[in-house]
Amino acid sequence: MRKTGLKSLLLAAGLALASTSGNAQEAAPADTAASAATAAAPDAAAANATAPAAAATPAAPALVQPDPEWGQPIPKGIALPEQVSPNGKTALWFHDAILMPIIVVISLFVLALLVWVVVRYRRSAHPVPSKTTHNTFIEVVWTVIPVLILVIIAVPSIGLLSAQYKPAPADALTIKAIGNQWYWTYQYPDNGEFEITANMLKEKDEVQPGTRFRTDLDGPRLLAVDNRIVVPVGRPIRLITTSNDVIHSWALPAAWVKMDAVPGRLNEVTFQIDRPGVYFGQCSELCGARHAYMPIAVEAVSDAQFNQWVLSKGGTLGGPEPSAPAPTEPDAANTLNASAEATPAPADNVAAPAANTTSQAATANPAGAGNVE
Ligand SMILES: [Cu+2]
Numbered sequence: 380m381r382k383t384g385l386k387s388l389l390l391a392a393g394l395a396l397a398s399t400s401g402n403a404q405e406a407a408p409a410d411t412a413a414s415a416a417t418a419a420a421p422d423a424a425a426a427n428a429t430a431p432a433a434a435a436t437p438a439a440p441a442l443v444q445p446d447p448e449w450g451q452p453i454p455k456g457i458a459l460p461e462q463v464s465p466n467g468k469t470a471l472w473f474h475d476a477i478l479m480p481i482i483v484v485i486s487l488f489v490l491a492l493l494v495w496v497v498v499r500y501r502r503s504a505h506p507v508p509s510k511t512t513h514n515t516f517i518e519v520v521w522t523v524i525p526v527l528i529l530v531i532i533a534v535p536s537i538g539l540l541s542a543q544y545k546p547a548p549a550d551a552l553t554i555k556a557i558g559n560q561w562y563w564t565y566q567y568p569d570n571g572e573f574e575i576t577a578n579m580l581k582e583k584d585e586v587q588p589g590t591r592f593r594t595d596l597d598g599p600r601l602l603a604v605d606n607r608i609v610v611p612v613g614r615p616i617r618l619i620t621t622s623n624d625v626i627h628s629w630a631l632p633a634a635w636v637k638m639d640a641v642p643g644r645l646n647e648v649t650f651q652i653d654r655p656g657v658y659f660g661q662c663s664e665l666c667g668a669r670h671a672y673m674p675i676a677v678e679a680v681s682d683a684q685f686n687q688w689v690l691s692k693g694g695t696l697g698g699p700e701p702s703a704p705a706p707t708e709p710d711a712a713n714t715l716n717a718s719a720e721a722t723p724a725p726a727d728n729v730a731a732p733a734a735n736t737t738s739q740a741a742t743a744n745p746a747g748a749g750n751v752e
Contacts, residue, residue, distance in 0.1 A: 439691035440684045442607075443657050445598045450633045450658030452599070460632050463654040463679070466542050467635030473535050481528060543635075547617035547649040554608065555619045558627025558640035558662065561669035565608045571695035577604040579672045598676055602659040607676040611685040612655050620646045628664035631677060637663055652679040 445451060449461055462471045499505065547553075555566040565575040580593035580603045597603035610616055620629045620640035630637040631650070638648040652658065660675035680688070686696055 436693055437687060437690045440680065440687050442596050443655070443678050443680065444596055445657040445659070449654070449656050451602060462633060462635060463652050463656070463658065464634045464636075464650050465653070466539065466650065467633065469535075469539050469542065470635055473539060477532060477535060481532065485528075543648075545649060547615050547647075551615040551617040551649065552611065553617045553619065554610070555621070556629045556640060558620070558622035558624070558629070558666065558673075560624045560667050561662070561673040563604075563627075563629070563662075563673060563675060567689065567692075567694055569697070570689045571693070571697065573689075573692045573694040575606050575608055575692065577606045577608065577676065579603070579674050580605050598657060598659055601672065602661070602674045602676065604674055604676045607657065607678045609678045609680055609685055609688045610652060611682045612679045613651065613653055614682075615649055615651045618648050618650065620648070625666050626664050627662045627666045627673070629660070629675060630663040631658055631660035631675060633658045633660075634677070636660075639664055652677070655679050655681065 447453070450463070452460075459471055459474055462468045500508075553567075553569050555568060557564045557566070562579070563577045565577065567573055567575075579601065580591065580597050582600060583592040586592045591605060593600065593603045597605075618629065618636065618638065620627075620638045621644060622640040622642045624642060626642070627640040628637060629640055634650045634652050636648055636650045638646050640646065656679055658677045658679065660677075662670055662673045662675070664670075666673075689696060
C-alpha cells in the first residue's frame with residue numbers, strides 16, 4: 380500500500396513537471412495547467428485521464444456509438460460482413476451473385492451424377508459393366524463448359540484484383556499503421572505527423588481500480604481500443620503499414636482491407652469508408668502470445684468532425700483536401716494551418732503521450748491519454 384502511494388506521488392510529480400515544460404511556450408495556461416496537475420496529484424489515474432496538454436487543444440468530438448449490425452461480428456453470422464467501401468461492395472456482390480451460385484450449382488450437379496451412378500449402375504441392377512472408353516461429344520462438353528465458367532469468374536475477379544491494388548489518388552489521406560507486440564501505433568503525416576497509440580481496452584474486472592476499462596460505448600469485448608483512429612467518410616485513405624518487431628497484419632473486414640505490416644518495409648493499400656460509423660478489425664498475422672489482443676478500431680465521421688478530432692490531437696489541417704485536386708499551394712496550406720496555431724507544435728504533440736505513462740501491464744507500452752469522456 381505504502382509502495383503504491385509513493386509510486387503515485389512520484390508519477391504525479393513527473394506529470395506536474397511534464398505539464399509545466401510542455402506548456403512553457405503558452406504563457407497564460409502554464410500556471411493553471413501546472414496547478415491543475417498538482418491538484419490531481421493524489422490520483423495518478425485521474426491526472427492521466429485529463430491530460431494536461433488537453434487544456435490548450437480543442438476538445439475531441441464525442442465517441443461515436445458502435446452499431447452492433449455494422450463493422451463488428453454478429454452472433455451466428457456466417458456470411459461476409461456488410462461492406463462499406465466500394466471495393467468491398469464489389470467483392471461482396473462477386474461472392475454472393477457469382478461465386479456462391481456457381482459453386483452451389485456445380486456441387487449439386489456432381490452430387491446428382493454420383494447418386495445416379497451409384498443407384499443406376501449398382502451390381503444387382505447392372506451386373507455386366509460397360510466397356511465404353513471414349514465419347515467425343517462428352518469430352519468436348521466437359522472441357523468447354525469448365526473453361527466458360529472460369530472465364531465468367533475471371534472477368535470480375537481480375538477487375539476486383541486490380542481495383543484493390545490501384546494506387547491512392549492525390550487527394551487521399553495518408554495514415555501510417557505500425558504494428559508492435561502487441562498494439563498499434565498510427566501516424567497522420569498529412570496532419571502534422573501526430574501519433575496515436577491504440578491498446579485494447581480490458582474488462583472492468585481485469586483492471587486496477589481507477590484505470591479505464593471497456594464500456595459498451597467503446598465497442599465489443601476484445602475489439603474495443605482506448606484510442607480509435609478517425610477517418611473522414613467518403614475520402615480515399617492511403618494506408619501504409621509497417622512494423623517495429625515481427626510481421627503483423629492490419630485488417631478491417633467491413634472495409635475490405637487486409638495488409639501485412641512487415642518490419643523494415645512499407646506496404647500500401649487504399650480504401651475508403653462510405654458510411655459513418657465505427658468499424659472493428661484485428662491483427663491478422665500470428666505475431667506472438669498476445670496476437671489476439673491487438674484489435675483495430677476505426678471511426679468514420681464527417682470532414683468537420685475529422686478536422687475537430689485532428690485539432691484535438693494537436694494535429695494540423697494542412698493535408699490535401701478532398702475537393703482540391705492540386706493542393707500543393709503553400710498559401711492554402713498556411714491559411715488552413717492558421718486555425719491550428721493555438722495547438723502545440725507537432726514535435727510536442729508526439730512527445731505528449733509519453734508523459735501519460737499508464738503502462739498496460741501485459742504489454743508494458745505507454746498508452747495514450749485515452750478518449751476523454
Ligand atoms: Cu500482430
